[in-house]
Amino acid sequence: MAAMSSRGGRNRRTVNEINMVPFIDVMLVLLIIFMVTAPMLTPGSINVPSAGKSSRPPTKNIAYVLLEKNGEIKFKSGSGEQTLKLDDLKTVAQSWQAGQSEDSAIQIQADKTLPFEEVMKAHSELSKAGVKRIAFGVVTSSN
Numbered sequence: 001m002a003a004m005s006s007r008g009g010r011n012r013r014t015v016n017e018i019n020m021v022p023f024i025d026v027m028l029v030l031l032i033i034f035m036v037t038a039p040m041l042t043p044g045s046i047n048v049p050s051a052g053k054s055s056r057p058p059t060k061n062i063a064y065v066l067l068e069k070n071g072e073i074k075f076k077s078g079s080g081e082q083t084l085k086l087d088d089l090k091t092v093a094q095s096w097q098a099g100q101s102e103d104s105a106i107q108i109q110a111d112k113t114l115p116f117e118e119v120m121k122a123h124s125e126l127s128k129a130g131v132k133r134i135a136f137g138v139v140t141s142s143n
Contacts, residue, residue, distance in 0.1 A: 018103060021108055033089040063096055065089065066139070067110040073122065105133035112138050 011055050063077040076102050076122060084092055106126055110119045119136070126134050 012035055062104065063093075063106045064137075065093075065106060065108045065126070067108065067114055067118055067122060069111040069113055069116075086125060089122060089125040090129045093126050096129060097129065102132070105135055107135040107137050107138045108133050109137040 052102075063075065066074040067074060068074070072083055073086060073089060074081055075089065075096070077096055096106075097104065108122055108126070109118060119120070123134060
């Protein structure tokens, strides 16, 4: 009986190890699949819009919206130059455009130190006025 108890009472240790071989096999198979399929993929192309010259250059009737560094807005056309506020730009542009041909354009010239937000506000007002052709220019500050 003593022999039986020693045989049945053996301490069995549990193995706390993970077999890594199947994991490595799966990773190698995936690597081979990606290496084979990667050259077969066609690279995607993105159609980016291009900004080039206009097909119709503006006529000699061009007005300018000058955005100064100090916040002044000047509207300059063939009839002269006037200083105005942003709220008045829409009405002035509408009245100027009423006497012009459809090919006439307005160019926004802004000081290069001016925040872009101010330029976009002027562009928005001209768009609300119904101006079809708006161009941009940069004026370097004289100070």
